[in-house]
Amino acid sequence: MHMADALLSPAVGGTMWAVSAGAIAYSxxxxxxxxxxxxxxxxxxxxxxxxxxxxxxxxxxxTGSSGHLGGGLLLAMLLGPYAAxxxxxxxxxxxxLFFADGGLLALGxxxxxxxxxxxxxxxxxxxxxxxxSAPGRKRLVAATMISAIxxxxxxxxxxxxxxxxxxxxxxxxxxxxxxxxxxxxxxxVVEGVVTVVIVTFVHAARPEIIRGAMGARPLGRRPFRAVxxxxxxxxxxxxxxxxxxxxxxxxxxxxxIAKVTGAEALQGTExxxxxxxxxLQKKTAFLPDYGFKxxxxxxxxxxxxxxxxxxxxxxxxxxxxxIVFLSxxxxxxxxxxx
Amino acid sequence: MCSIDGTLLDFxxxxxxxxxxxxxxxxxPRAKVVVTxxxxxxxxxxxxxxxxxxxxxxxxxxxxxxLADIPALYLAKKIxxxxxxxxxxxxxxxxxxxxxxxxxxxxxxxxxxxxFASIVVRAILTVSSALVLVAVTGFPAICAALERMGMPQPFxxxxxxxxxxxxxxxxxxxxxxxxxxxxxxxxxxxxxxxYGSMIGHLLLRTWMRAERIHMAMLARGFSGAFHTRRQxxxxxxxxxxxxxxxxxxxxxxxxxxxHLLGSLVTGIL
Numbered sequence: 001m002h003m004a005d006a007l008l009s010p011a012v013g014g015t016m017w018a019v020s021a022g023a024i025a026y027s028x029x030x031x032x033x034x035x036x037x038x039x040x041x042x043x044x045x046x047x048x049x050x051x052x053x054x055x056x057x058x059x060x061x062x063t064g065s066s067g068h069l070g071g072g073l074l075l076a077m078l079l080g081p082y083a084a085x086x087x088x089x090x091x092x093x094x095x096x097l098f099f100a101d102g103g104l105l106a107l108g109x110x111x112x113x114x115x116x117x118x119x120x121x122x123x124x125x126x127x128x129x130x131x132x133s134a135p136g137r138k139r140l141v142a143a144t145m146i147s148a149i150x151x152x153x154x155x156x157x158x159x160x161x162x163x164x165x166x167x168x169x170x171x172x173x174x175x176x177x178x179x180x181x182x183x184x185x186x187x188x189v190v191e192g193v194v195t196v197v198i199v200t201f202v203h204a205a206r207p208e209i210i211r212g213a214m215g216a217r218p219l220g221r222r223p224f225r226a227v228x229x230x231x232x233x234x235x236x237x238x239x240x241x242x243x244x245x246x247x248x249x250x251x252x253x254x255x256x257i258a259k260v261t262g263a264e265a266l267q268g269t270e271x272x273x274x275x276x277x278x279x280l281q282k283k284t285a286f287l288p289d290y291g292f293k294x295x296x297x298x299x300x301x302x303x304x305x306x307x308x309x310x311x312x313x314x315x316x317x318x319x320x321x322x323i324v325f326l327s328x329x330x331x332x333x334x335x336x337x338x
Numbered sequence: 339m340c341s342i343d344g345t346l347l348d349f350x351x352x353x354x355x356x357x358x359x360x361x362x363x364x365x366x367p368r369a370k371v372v373v374t375x376x377x378x379x380x381x382x383x384x385x386x387x388x389x390x391x392x393x394x395x396x397x398x399x400x401x402x403x404x405l406a407d408i409p410a411l412y413l414a415k416k417i418x419x420x421x422x423x424x425x426x427x428x429x430x431x432x433x434x435x436x437x438x439x440x441x442x443x444x445x446x447x448x449x450x451x452x453x454f455a456s457i458v459v460r461a462i463l464t465v466s467s468a469l470v471l472v473a474v475t476g477f478p479a480i481c482a483a484l485e486r487m488g489m490p491q492p493f494x495x496x497x498x499x500x501x502x503x504x505x506x507x508x509x510x511x512x513x514x515x516x517x518x519x520x521x522x523x524x525x526x527x528x529x530x531x532x533y534g535s536m537i538g539h540l541l542l543r544t545w546m547r548a549e550r551i552h553m554a555m556l557a558r559g560f561s562g563a564f565h566t567r568r569q570x571x572x573x574x575x576x577x578x579x580x581x582x583x584x585x586x587x588x589x590x591x592x593x594x595x596x597h598l599l600g601s602l603v604t605g606i607l
Contacts, residue, residue, distance in 0.1 A: 040552075098477075197533070329404075
């Protein structure tokens with residue numbers, strides 16, 4: 001479910017980075033204010049635990065396939081939303097750097113999809129409401145199952161939205177959503193079962209861990225609402241600013257390219273459609289303009305692609321790669337002697 | 339059975355590369371973080387049909403790999419693990435987008451294939467830049483650099499704690515998993531029941547470890563910050579590194595280098 005750099009546009013990636021960075025700053029301030037220094041090592045070690053647990057598989061009965069723990073909800077139940085969010089974010093960062101799961105620009109998206117959603121949306125809005133303050137076994141199971149399923153529907157939905165808004169993949173929203181959501185319904189059920197099993201085990205062995213985690217955080221309505229409001233304000237603001245860039249820049253870039261190559265790119269053909277599209281974009285203020293490939297921008301590009309420029313493009317591409325790798329090779333050869 | 343051990347070994351290998359001592363390794367980590375971020379943004383900002391514009395960007399990973407003495411084959415293997423994902427998602431582009439945008443001789447290549455190739459190339463570029471960053475900088479140094487650049491301190495401490503215990507706990511997880519593997523026959527005992535108590539035990543042990551660490555911290559007067567001897571120095575070399583590469587990335591983004599080169603050569607021929 002990791003979102004990848006390769007499918008992301010800078011506007012979407014930047015917006016999600018801003019949102020996640022804001023949430024990290026807010027959670028850090030909250031954790032610091034809690035002044036519970038027992039939590040410092042606990043968060044670190046639980047992050048490492050999550051990392052290890054994600055590698056251990058189990059067989060899903062009757063299917064023959066295997067699954068593993070996601071763990072976002074489990075951490076939120078053990079640590080509370082702020083500390084859990086920081087812990088999940090740190091695990092995602094290690095995965096992005098060492099295993100290139102996702103990538104650096106996509107890190108913002110991934111932190112949102114897998115950290116923000118379970119910690120700040122599912123846990124306080126669904127889990128705590130269903131479970132109540134002192135849940136019995138049935139309520140605990142029900143709350144965990146519902147939360148896991150909803151969390152694993154929202155996360156992939158965000159992946160789909162981020163991909164579609166980026167417009168690099170040609171998959172339309174409905175197809176992609178139809179591919180992702182049903183699979184993640186099954187994954188959500190599995191995640192719910194696993195979380196229930198682990199939580200009941202821990203509850204039986206050391207009930208104070210689960211109970212302590214529930215009692216320790218009087219999660220007031222007001223600060224939580226503040227988080228939501230500020231996060232969405234940041235999202236809309238950066239989205240607006242960045243999409244302003246995105247809708248302005250490529251035109252400028254193409255103009256520059258046209259000037260350099262001497263090709264007369266047909267700027268702004270289909271005036272009406274292009275104008276309508278830009279107006280629409282300004283209204284929605286979230287869509288970078290790469291998505292609309294068949295209007296003015298791309299039309300210009302297609303029209304200039306005569307046989308000559310295509311051939312030179314292919315030749316040039318091969319040459320560039322050859323030069324790059326040759327220079328690396330020469331550098332390598334030269335170094336031991338130098 | 340050895341998959342967790344394998345992953346752990348892989349992790350350690352990448353981590354060990356950061357101990358190298360080349361000109362690139364000695365640069366201030368902030369310079370490397372900034373350059374990598376500029377690189378990623380420039381690569382990602384290329385339009386989805388601009389395949390040729392992506393190619394000059396290979397210069398950066400190639401240079402870093404050679405100058406920092408990173409085993410290229412090892413890196414290529416790590417990248418190869420990630421590529422199938424990009425291929426899987428990109429696969430739909432050729433099916434859905436059939437408008438021809440490129441003509442080589444009589445052969446028309448559809449926009450879908452061009453954007454498919456561009457997705458794969460993007461994946462290779464971004465993945466390699468992230469791995470190269472860790473290999474030439476090391477995780478603790480990246481955290482320190484990010485903290486210097488404004489990352490909140492509790493998050494930095496969290497990242498460092500995680501990094502210290504990730505090896506310990508993954509090894510423990512691998513042990514547990516191996517023990518289960520040795521006791522299961524024909525797929526029995528790999529189900530959810532055993533798994534639940536196994537992970538539960540791991541969690542309990544983790545919890546107790548955290549309590550011990552907390553006591554050790556108190557005994558040693560831990561105040562919530564890691565003190566390191568690392569000195570930061572953003573000198574001329576770092577400035578040149580950041581400006582030089584950023585200039586190159588932006589130029590490569592604005593000027594179609596490959597196209598110009600191609601027209602030059604085809605013009606001469």
